[in-house]
Amino acid sequence: MSTSAQRTRRRWKKRKSLRAVMGCLQGSLRLSESGRFSSRQSQPTTTSETLAHAEETARRPWxxxxxxxxxxxxxxxxxGQPIRYADAVVVARDGTVYFSDASTRFAPADWGGxxxxxxxxxxxxxxxxxxxxxxxxxxATRIVARGLAFANGVALSADEKNLFVAETGKYRIWKIDVQARDLDVGNATSPQASVLFDNLPGYPDNLMRGLDGKxxxxxxxxRNPAVDKMAGMPFLRSVTLRLPRALWPVPRPYGHVFAFSEEGKVLADLQDATGAYPETTGITETRDRLYVQSLHARGLGWLKRMP
Structure with missing residues (x-):
């Protein structure tokens, strides 16, 4: 670990960890004794109800x-390596659990959340x-693919032969064969993996299946121009790691969700430039509503689904 990373780690270990609230996403994958995921459990979510349940569980683990x-x-x-940042999860019909380990470098339990x-x-x-x-x-647990800059949302194709994977740090969404084994997508080309969307205008988070194949x-x-400019400047990135959180180049609030087909065609694009509902992480689609998830909002947003 670099000296700058060690200093940052010491600084953030002093902060209160959010492990109690987001324990279901940190370090390991857990399942109820029934051995089954419900449709709600099999999709990544950040609703206020889920957070409230997590907080209650943390306060009263018994x-x-x-x-x-x-x-x-x-x-x-x-x-033999620990799973440090278990993030999104989706379960196939045969029971296989696919999930992202966002980072092997930065565990939420060690870095403040x-x-x-x-x-x-x-x-x-x-x-x-x-x-x-x-x-x-x-x-047994195996590596499907690695080399991703913050592996995030995951979703299965309708035939469950491919995974869609959000690579947040590179503004990309991948399509990866579920049969891939230890595939390094960052350093090799392979017919088992292709970039479905590249150079997105923001950081992709959750991927969730909607209706009608979406x-x-x-x-x-x-995206933040300051962050983009640091892409080829490792020294500047190293310096940024030492800064207090208040000085991090965190982008402004902006609501943005979109739907796409399995072939990579954009089917819907919804934006809110005011950022009134901040940090839109995903959508759960029902026949009459779109439920909008957020990282830090105090409630679950929704809007009427358009036919």
Whole structure:
């Protein structure tokens, strides 16, 4: 670890960790004793209800056990390495659990929370993010793909032969074969992986399947010219890592979600330049509404679904 990273780590270890609130996303993947994910559990979400439940669980960890429920760790390592930042998850019909390990460098539990760890990883551009797969039959976890600059949202294709993966730090969305094994997407070309969207206008976050074949993506923040300029300046990025959070080049609020087809065609594009509902991370689509998720909003947004 570099000296600058060590200094930043010491600084942020002093801050209150958000592990209690976002424990379900940090370090390991957990499942209820029933051994099944509901449709709600199988999709990444940041609703106020989920956060409230996480906070209550953190305050009273015995409550679930008292009600006859049990939390089981399915995977906290892969290839002998710890899973530091388990992020988004999707479950195939055969029970295979696909999930992203956003960064092997910055664990939320060590760096002050999920947001802090994500910003640091994106600024450093070490591209240590991975997509992992857990097989419930063998209880083994394997690396599907690695070399991603903050691996984030994941969604399965309709035939479940491919994964759509948001690479937040590079403004990209990938299409990756679920049969890929330890594929380094950052240093090699392969027929098993292709970039579906490149040079997006913001940071892609959650990917969630919608209706009629759509996949929804949330752009949590717009691109920041200051961050873009640092892409080829490792020294400047190193200096930025030492700055207090108030001086980080965090982009302004801007609401932006879009839907796309599995072939990469944009089907819907919704934007709010005022950023009144901040940090739009994803969309859950029903027949009558679009429910908008956010990283830090106090409630769950929604708008009427257009036919």
């Amino acid at each position: 409550a679930g056990r008292a009600a006859g429920r049990q939390v089981t760790v399915l995977a906290d390592k892969v290839g 999920t947001f802090e760890a994500s910003v640091l990883d994106i600024i450093e551009q070490s591209a240590t993010g991975r997509v992992l797969a857990y097989d419930p039959a063998t209880k 996949v929804w993506a949330g752009l949590v923040k717009p």
